Every structure is written in C-alpha cells, then in structure tokens.
Amino acid sequence: MTARFPVARPRRLRTTPAMRRLVAQTRVHPGELILPMFVKEGIESPHPVSSMPGVYQHTRESLRKAAHEAVEAGVGAIMLFGIPEFKDEHGSSADDPAGIVQKALRDLSADLGDDIVLMADLCLDEYTSHGHCGLLTDSGEVDNDATLERYASIALAQAAAGVQVVGPSGMMDGQVGAIRTALDKAGRTDVAILAYAAKYSSAFYGPFREAAECAPQFGDRASYQQDPANASEALREAELDIAEGADMVMVKPGLAYLDIVARIADSVRVPVSAYQVSGEYAMVEAAAQNGWLDRERVILETLTSYRRAGAGQILTYWATEAARLLR
Numbered sequence: 001m002t003a004r005f006p007v008a009r010p011r012r013l014r015t016t017p018a019m020r021r022l023v024a025q026t027r028v029h030p031g032e033l034i035l036p037m038f039v040k041e042g043i044e045s046p047h048p049v050s051s052m053p054g055v056y057q058h059t060r061e062s063l064r065k066a067a068h069e070a071v072e073a074g075v076g077a078i079m080l081f082g083i084p085e086f087k088d089e090h091g092s093s094a095d096d097p098a099g100i101v102q103k104a105l106r107d108l109s110a111d112l113g114d115d116i117v118l119m120a121d122l123c124l125d126e127y128t129s130h131g132h133c134g135l136l137t138d139s140g141e142v143d144n145d146a147t148l149e150r151y152a153s154i155a156l157a158q159a160a161a162g163v164q165v166v167g168p169s170g171m172m173d174g175q176v177g178a179i180r181t182a183l184d185k186a187g188r189t190d191v192a193i194l195a196y197a198a199k200y201s202s203a204f205y206g207p208f209r210e211a212a213e214c215a216p217q218f219g220d221r222a223s224y225q226q227d228p229a230n231a232s233e234a235l236r237e238a239e240l241d242i243a244e245g246a247d248m249v250m251v252k253p254g255l256a257y258l259d260i261v262a263r264i265a266d267s268v269r270v271p272v273s274a275y276q277v278s279g280e281y282a283m284v285e286a287a288a289q290n291g292w293l294d295r296e297r298v299i300l301e302t303l304t305s306y307r308r309a310g311a312g313q314i315l316t317y318w319a320t321e322a323a324r325l326l327r
C-alpha cells in the first residue's frame, strides 16, 4: 500500500463536467442581465461605436429590433441612454416629452409590454452642452440642489413615457430622495429607483463617453463621483440611497470594484447590481481581436465573478450574447 496521503482531495469534486456542475455554487441566469443601449436622435442608420466593437448608437427603429433580440434571448432588462441632437446648459432635451429617450421608451413599452423590464439612465451629461452631470453655477461648479430639480423633472418625463425603473447616475447628494418625492407626488409610486449608489470616478468609462457623446468639456467628474481609494464611502452612499427610497443599488464599475460589490451585498437588504462598464468591455474585445484572450470564456468568467461577489443583477453590453451562450 502506498502512503495514504493526502487525506483531503478536493480534486475529487472536479473530475468531470457533470461533477463540477453538481457542486457549482454560482450560476448566471439571462434574466439577471441588464442590457445598456444607446439611442441617438436624428440619424438614419445605426452608428457603430468604434471603441466598443459590437455596440451601436441606435436609431429608434434599430433599437426596437435589438431590444426584441434581447427579449428573445431572455435578457432581464434594458437600460436606455439617449443622445439628443440638441444640447444646452440645462440639458433641456432630457425631460422634453418629445425627447429621444421618451420617444424610445414609448416605442419599447408598446412593443415589448411586460416581457422585459424597461429602465432608463437618469442624468444630464448626455444632454448638457458642457457634458457635466448637473447644472453649473456661474463659476463652473456643479450646483447640487439646482440639479435635483432637473432630475425630478426628468424622472416624471421618463415615467410618463413608460419607464419602470429610473437609474439616477449623477451622484448628486439627495438625488434619490428628490426623485422619489417627485414621483410619489405625481402618483407614480409604481416607478422603481435603481440608484447608482457607489459610482466611482473611473477611467474605465472612457469608451462610454464616445458612445454617449458626453465627455465633460472641461474638468472631470471627481467632485461628484467617488474616489477609487475609498470603500466605506460606498457603503455610506448605499445606505443613504436606501434611506431615501432606492429599491435597488448599483456598484460601478464592476470588475475593479468587486470588493465593494461584496461588502455592499453583505450589508444591505435590497438587490445589489453591478455595471460591467464600457472600459471592461473594450479591454476584452481588444484583446480578443488580437487573439490574446478566449473572448467567450472571459465573458462568462467575468459574469460568474460578478455573481460570486454578490451582484444580483449585472449590467453588461454583452447581455444578449451572454444570455444566448447561457442557454
């Protein structure tokens, strides 16, 4: 007899695909995936986003088609971003009932009914001429409280157009409370809030700024988005948002912040989602184009890691494709 060592052999549970499937602790379901989509006003055909191969700025028509494909694949929700033709200092197109997001929301709610959850990003940066997420004071600072009134008005416009969940992403203090109050006063207690609770000031948003045409024209967003060095602040933001009425909270970006996802998921009692942002997408696509990574495996591995960290829902530009792969 050979020596009976080692006694513990974890490899026994890794022997076959069936064995591994049997003991897998984490699964990703298509229904937990949220697809961010861009719809642009005044274009004749969809525009590819060069830094995000496979992602488009949609026309209203091409958006409807892509949204239908997401539904077919079993994706759980769509998060809509709009790119208006007209931008001004106040972001007037954001709450215009005839604004591009409102039109697209009407299209999608008519087309898709209850087959998928309709969400919209609620922010000003795509709509302001200066590209900041709020109104500016004369000295060029973002004016927190004046911005809250704009957000409240955008929430009402999106609600009237059929949104089910608004996603305030501007990181203004008190934004969730301001939006909840406005919705409730208007009798729209049914509209839920997915708060971008912990949104970091991140270089991983680079490609998004091309996709959404919202790069700040001066300065950066560091006075309102969180410092990547901080963790407790993220918990505080999540707690405040929940106290103000957030139904769900989000961490963004995801991959470089999975520790934050895990901490928030451990400490709050609402669904926690995480955003696999544009830079994460671009990195994988670029490496795959060079033949340096196995694209599909990396996509599924990252999604699994998000879930393992505790994210309930994942926003990902790969949602439709991943949903198909997972079937």
Ligand code: PBG
Pocket (backbone or CB within 6 Å): 121, 123, 124, 125, 126, 169, 170, 204, 205, 206, 207, 208, 209, 221, 276, 277, 278, 279
């Ligand atoms: C702001 C907003 C941003 C993203 C989502 N909402 C950009 C920013 O804060 O600069 C980034 C998403 C991504 O990178 O995929 N409305």
